[in-house]
Amino acid sequence: MPDFESLNLPSCKSLCLSDCSPALRAYMTSLEKTWIAPGESLKQGSRSTVTRIDLEGISYVAKIYKKMPFHRRLRYALTRSRAFQSWETGHAMLEAGIPIARPLAIVEERPMGIPARAALLMENAVGEDLLSLVQRQALDSDQLKEIAAKLQVVFFTMEKKRITHGDFKATNIILDDTLSPTFIDNDAAILHQSQKSYQPAAEKDRKRFMANWQTHPEAQEAFRDVFGKTP
16 A cells, blocks of 8 residues: 555544645645635536646646535444545555556545545546547447457456446546546445455446447447456
8 A cells, every 4th residue: 555644634634645746735735624626627416526626737636525414424433434435445446456546635524523524636537438439439449349458457357356346337437548447436436345245246337337338339349248257
């Protein structure tokens, strides 16, 4: 696991990677006061907002977790919140060799030990999502096969490590200019402790991934065997 440091925010629980820049640390400190991430809005959800920000010429993604109703927050008082689950699971996935947008820093309010708002700062996954590429027919058959081969390697690693993603919309798979994938929106990812819990979750991942291609037969055929086979 990488080295972590505290951001030294007395009213919040916080961590950042030891190689975080001063600008990034200052930005996370400012979030403790405003809980607003100015920048390009990527998602406005009921439970969180996602924004792309620029700090000294480098793009990051800030995910702000909104305060949940008290009764729901109470159950996280003795466990990890959604934000810290995403932080910890994300680093475990990276250590296992799963390509995700690297979590860089996290800040979470915990009044009286009960989690409230939180902010997770991640690297920006540069590229275009897989669904958009397929929809605009930007990939030929050879490129689809190349992507399938790369996904097969990743999915095989996930199977060995008993990791599921939990939200395999194709918009959560970003491809760079070498057609290498990066997974985003990893809040629902789980590191399973047993094959019994892993198996149904993995089947759900498979079905969700293949559901992306119901109206795209060429992609459906290319990705048909990316799960469950040794690459």
